[in-house]
Amino acid sequence: MSAATRRVSRFFALKRKYLAFPYILFLILFILIPAILILFYAFTDETGAPSFDALVSFFSTPSKLSVLLVSLFMGLQTTLICLLLGYPAAYFLADRKINRNAVLVVLFIMPMWINFVIRTGATRDLLSAIGLDGGSHPWEATLIGMVQNYLPFTILPLYTTMLKLDRSQMEAAADLGCPPWKVFVRNVLPQSLPGIVSASEMVFMPVMSSYVISDTLSEGKITLFGNSIYLNFSNSQWNDGSFMALVFLVLIGLSMLVTRRFERDPAAERGGGLW
Amino acid sequence: MRRQRTLEERKELGVRIGANAYVYLLLFLMYVPVLALVLFSFTGSVNFGTWSGFSFELYVTLFQDEEIMRALGNTVILALLSSLCSVVLGTLGAVGIHEWRRRSKSLAEALTQIPVVTPEIVLALSLVIMFVFLGNYVYAGFGLSFWTLLIGHICLSLPFVYLSVKPKLLQMDPALYEAALDLGSTPRKALYQVTLPAILPGILSGFLLALTLSLDDFIVTSFTRGAGLLSGAQMIETLSTLVQARIKKGPLPPQMRALTTLIFLFVILVVAIVTFLMLHKRKGKRHAERRNA
Numbered sequence: 001m002s003a004a005t006r007r008v009s010r011f012f013a014l015k016r017k018y019l020a021f022p023y024i025l026f027l028i029l030f031i032l033i034p035a036i037l038i039l040f041y042a043f044t045d046e047t048g049a050p051s052f053d054a055l056v057s058f059f060s061t062p063s064k065l066s067v068l069l070v071s072l073f074m075g076l077q078t079t080l081i082c083l084l085l086g087y088p089a090a091y092f093l094a095d096r097k098i099n100r101n102a103v104l105v106v107l108f109i110m111p112m113w114i115n116f117v118i119r120t121g122a123t124r125d126l127l128s129a130i131g132l133d134g135g136s137h138p139w140e141a142t143l144i145g146m147v148q149n150y151l152p153f154t155i156l157p158l159y160t161t162m163l164k165l166d167r168s169q170m171e172a173a174a175d176l177g178c179p180p181w182k183v184f185v186r187n188v189l190p191q192s193l194p195g196i197v198s199a200s201e202m203v204f205m206p207v208m209s210s211y212v213i214s215d216t217l218s219e220g221k222i223t224l225f226g227n228s229i230y231l232n233f234s235n236s237q238w239n240d241g242s243f244m245a246l247v248f249l250v251l252i253g254l255s256m257l258v259t260r261r262f263e264r265d266p267a268a269e270r271g272g273g274l275w
Numbered sequence: 276m277r278r279q280r281t282l283e284e285r286k287e288l289g290v291r292i293g294a295n296a297y298v299y300l301l302l303f304l305m306y307v308p309v310l311a312l313v314l315f316s317f318t319g320s321v322n323f324g325t326w327s328g329f330s331f332e333l334y335v336t337l338f339q340d341e342e343i344m345r346a347l348g349n350t351v352i353l354a355l356l357s358s359l360c361s362v363v364l365g366t367l368g369a370v371g372i373h374e375w376r377r378r379s380k381s382l383a384e385a386l387t388q389i390p391v392v393t394p395e396i397v398l399a400l401s402l403v404i405m406f407v408f409l410g411n412y413v414y415a416g417f418g419l420s421f422w423t424l425l426i427g428h429i430c431l432s433l434p435f436v437y438l439s440v441k442p443k444l445l446q447m448d449p450a451l452y453e454a455a456l457d458l459g460s461t462p463r464k465a466l467y468q469v470t471l472p473a474i475l476p477g478i479l480s481g482f483l484l485a486l487t488l489s490l491d492d493f494i495v496t497s498f499t500r501g502a503g504l505l506s507g508a509q510m511i512e513t514l515s516t517l518v519q520a521r522i523k524k525g526p527l528p529p530q531m532r533a534l535t536t537l538i539f540l541f542v543i544l545v546v547a548i549v550t551f552l553m554l555h556k557r558k559g560k561r562h563a564e565r566r567n568a
Contacts, residue, residue, distance in 0.1 A: 015462065016370060016371060016373075016374045016462075016466075017371055017374045017375060018371060019367040019368070019370050019371035020367060020368045020369075020370070020371025020372045020375070020383070021371070022364055022367060022368070023364050023365065023367060023368025023371070023372075023433075023437070024368065024372075024383060024386070026364055026429070026433065027386045027387065027389075027390075027433070028386070030402065030405075030426055030429075030430050031386065031389050031390050031398075031430060032386065032389070033405060034398075034401035034402050034404060034405040035389065035393075035401055037401060037404050037405050037408055038397070038400070038401045038404065041404055085301060088294075088297060089297065089298055089301050092294040092295070092297065092298050093298065095294070097287070097291065098290075098291050098294045098295065099294075099295070099298070103550065104298065104302070106546055106550070107302055108302065108305070110542060110543075110546065111305060111306065111309060112487075112491075113487065113538075113542045114309060114535060114538055114539060114542070115490070115491060115514055115515060115518070115535075115538070116491055116493075116515075117493055117514070117515045117518045117519050117522070118312075118514075118518055118527065118531050118534075118535055119308055119309065120522070121518060121521075121522035121526075121527035121531070122308035122309070122311060122312050122323070122527055122535075123308045124522065124527075125323045125324070125526050125527055126307065126308060126311060126323070126324070129323070129324050148304075148305060148308070151301075151305060152305075205394055206394065208394075209394035209395070209396045209397070211396060211493070211494060212493050212494075212519055215523075216519075216522055216523070225396075226394075226396050226494075229396050229397070229400055230396065230494075232400075233399075233400060233403065233498060236407075238404055238407065241400055241404075242400070242404065245396075245397045245400050245401070248394065248397060249393070249397060252392060252393070252394070256392065
C-alpha cells in the first residue's frame with residue numbers, strides 16, 4: 001500500500017464511521033429519550049410534580065394487581081401449551097427419518113404473513129359458532145387464540161435447535177440399553193434446552209403485552225398488561241400508563257436475568273454430554 | 276433374525292406414520308381459520324360459516340368498498356416508506372458501527388437491543404408520551420400526524436435491519452475493501468462496488484422483515500397515527516386498525532374473506548418462487564463443487 005493510498009484509506013475509514021450517525025441519532029431521539037420520559041412520567045403527577053401516586057395506586061388497587069396476576073397466568077399457560085404442542089412437532093420436523101420435506105416448516109410459518117387482526121377476527125367468529133364465545137368462555141377462547149397465534153414462534157426456535165441435536169449421542173445411549181424415556185430426559189431434553197428457553201421468550205412476554213387477541217376473543221373480559229396500557233392510553237392517563245409500562249419493563253429485566261443464566265449453563269452448552 | 280428386523284422396521288414405520296399424522300394434524304388446526312376464510316370467500320353469504328351458493332360477489336364488493344381500499348393503500352404506502360427509511364438508516368448504521376472501537380460499538384449495540392426486547396405496546400406508549408410532551412412543553416402546534424406514524428414504524432423495524440446486515444459485514448473479508456482502494460478505487464466507489472454487493476442479501480432480508488413487521492402492526496399504528504395519507508383530514512386507517520374497529524362491533528366484514536384469500540395466494544406465490552430459487556441456487560452450487568473436484 002503506498003503512503004498516499006494509505007492516507008486516503010485512513011481518511012475514509014474515519015468517514016465510514018460517520019455513516020452511523022443518523023442511525024444513532026434516530027435511536028437516541030425516538031428510543032432512548034422516550035424510555036427516559038416513561039421513567040419521568042411514572043414518578044410525577046399530572047402537573048409534572050414528583051409524586052408516587054401511580055405507584056401507590058398500582059399496589060393498592062386490587063384490579064390493577066389482578067392485571068399482573070392474570071397476565072402472568074395467561075403468559076405461563078400459553079407458553080406451556082405452545083411448548084407441549086410445538087416440541088414434538090419441531091422434533092419430528094427436524095428428524096430426517098421422519099420428515100425430508102423442508103416446505104413443511106415453511107407451512108408452519110406462513111400464517112404469520114396473513115394480517116393477525118383478520119386471523120383473530122376469524123378465530124373469534126369460528127369459536128363463537130361452536131359455542132366457545134368470549135361471553136361464556138372468555139379464558140378458553142383467549143387461550144386458543146393465543147396458542148394459535150404464537151405456536152409458529154415456538155416451533156421455529158425449537159426447530160433450529162433440534163437440527164443441531166447430536167443424534168449419535170442418542171443412538172449410543174439406545175445401543176447401550178438406555179430406555180427411550182431416559183434417553184429423552186437425560187439427553188434430548190438437556191440438548192434442546194436453549195431452544196426451549198428462546199421459544200418461551202418468544203411467547204411469554206408478547207402474550208402478556210398483547211391487546212388485540214385478548215380484547216377480541218374475551219370480548220373485553222380479560223385484562224392483560226397490554227389491555228391495561230391501551231386503556232390508559234385512550235384515557236390519556238400518562239402517569240398510570242407509564243408506571244404500568246415500568247412494572248412490565250422490570251418484569252422483562254427479571255426474566256432476562258433468569259434466561260441468561262440458563263443460556264450460560266455449561267451443561268446446556270455441552271449438550272448434556274456427561275451423564 | 277429376519278423376523279426381528281421386520282418387527283423393528285414395522286415399529287419404525289409406525290413411529291413415522293404417527294409422527295407425520297401429528298405434524299399434519301397440528302398444521303391443519305393452525306390453518307382452520309385461514310382455510311375457512313378462503314372457503315367462505317366464494318359465497319355471497321354475510322354470515323361467516325353459512326354457504327349460500329357459489330359466487331364471486333365478495334371479490335367484487337371488496338374492490339368497491341372505498342374504506343377497505345383506502346386502508347389497504349395506506350398500509351402498503353406506510354410499509355414501503357417505513358421499510359425504505361429503515362433500510363437506509365439501518366444499513367448505514369451497520370456499516371458505520373462496524374468500524375467503531377469496541378466500547379462505543381457495544382454501547383451502540385445495547386441501544387439497538389432496547390427496541391428488540393421492549394414489547395411493542397411499551398415502545399408505542401413511550402413514543403406517544405414524548406410526542407405529547409413535545410406538544411405540551413416545547414411547541415404547542417405539535418401533534419400526531421403521518422410523520423409520527425412513520426417514525427413509529429421505523430422504530431419497529433430499524434433494529435432488525437441492523438441485525439440482518441451486521442452478520443454479512445462480519446462475514447466479509449476486510450482486505451477486499453482495502454484492495455479496492457489500493458487498486459485506485461475511490462472510497463465511495465469501493466463502498467458501492469465492494470461492500471454493497473457483499474451485504475446485499477442482508478439488506479434484502481432486512482427489508483422483507485421490515486415490510487412484514489409494518490404490514491402486520493396494530494399497536495404502534497393505533498398509538499402514533501394522526502391524520503393524513505389517503506385518509507385525508509381523517510385519522511389514518513390501516514388494514515389492522517380498520518379490521519380491529521369493525522370486529523370490536525360485530526363479525527368480521529365478509530369482504531375480508533376475499534381479501535385474505537388474495538393475500539394468501541400472493542404469499543404462496545412468493546414462497547414458491549423463493550423456494551424454487553433457493554433449490555436452483557443449491558443445485559448450481561453442487562454443480563460448481565463437482566466441477567472443482
